[in-house]
Amino acid sequence: LTWDMEAIQLMQNLLPRETVLFIADAKMSFDSFRSSMVATVNSKTIITVNPGKITLQHPHHQKEASEDPTGGFSQRNSITDVYTVNQLKERAKEQSEPLYGITYSFISKFDLDSSVSKVIKTRCSKCKFLVTEDMKSCTNQLCPGREQPLSTTTGFDLLVDFTDHTGTLQACSLRGLVAEQTLGCTTDEFITLTDDQRTSLKWKFLLGRCKIYIKILPSPRMKSGLRGMILACTLADPGEVKQHMTKLLQEL
Structure with missing residues (x-):
């Protein structure tokens, strides 16, 4: 009590x-x-x-530690360790605490050109359970606000795969403000894009290596046993990629 x-x-x-x-x-x-x-x-x-x-x-x-409502780590400037995808997976499996790191990888799955309902979703603001805007209350039996009028947040809610020469990390969440910063548009602006514009935006990331800040947690519900949360994602500077990838290859 x-x-x-x-x-x-x-x-x-x-x-x-x-x-x-x-x-x-x-x-x-x-x-x-x-x-x-x-x-x-x-x-x-x-x-x-x-x-x-x-x-x-x-x-x-x-x-x-402070996180924004989308799961983005507000102190990502303190994350400096660079990993390959395989190193991220191996190290995350070795510890019970979240692993924070940077990887220079290609986004290999990014379904921006699917239906809007699969890109933008509405969640209960109390428990983050998926809901629809026409609901009057949250359907999650354990929601702390279940007996109250439904309060919702609507935002980007994507699952992304990223890949480098060592492997692929699947189904990493890219949500809310982090997704807006990555895509360079709000949900309202995204809705107005044509199919061709969405496809063009998608291929912008599929064709270029990205600098990805990632948080990885153990998750028995995931097939891999890991759940990734993207904290920031930008197209990487080629010189920066070469510098870090050369160092990583020397360590192998």
């Missing part, structure tokens, strides 16, 4: 079945109404979201 507004706001932003909480100094007491013991959050309680991940210290609780 919690009556603390800050803690309530924190809980509302957590993802069901994906978030792990470590809670210290919660008051335990017997609740006669529930006929069981309950934990109550108070001013002394410390809540750690996803312990073991990069965290920011806070006097009341610790939040996971």
Whole structure:
């Protein structure tokens, strides 16, 4: 139980079945109404979201390192390690914590020219569950806002494969603001593009090597056991690619 507004706001932003909480100094007491013991959050309680991940210290609780609503890591300038695709996959499998890195790869699957409904999607703003705008409430049984009027966010929601000479990492998410920055347009602008313009935009990335900032997490639901989140993606400078790829080849 919690009556603390800050803690309530924190809980509302957590993802069901994906978030792990470590809670210290919660008051335990017997609740006669529930006929069981309950934990109550108070001013002394410390809540750690996803312990073991990069965290920011806070006097009341610790939040996971700042991410925008699309999953883009706000401190990507601190990511400097460069990997091949195979190195990303191998190192991510060796650790339980998220792996952050840069790869210079070709986007090998980028379905920008499919139907708009497959490129732009609407999600519940509370639990990120896929919904439609005509719904009155979220259909996710574990959504913290299920009993409230549906609040949604609509944005780019793509699955992207990227490939280099060592392999392919499949089904990496490219969403929201990160996708807008990558494509150079908003969802409203994208909707107005013709089929030929969407295809042209797609091939702009398929034909050029990209500099991709990536976050990789373990995911039992994925066939590969890994889930990739693209934090930034731009067409790479050829000189920069040559410099880093030469160094990587020397390390092999």
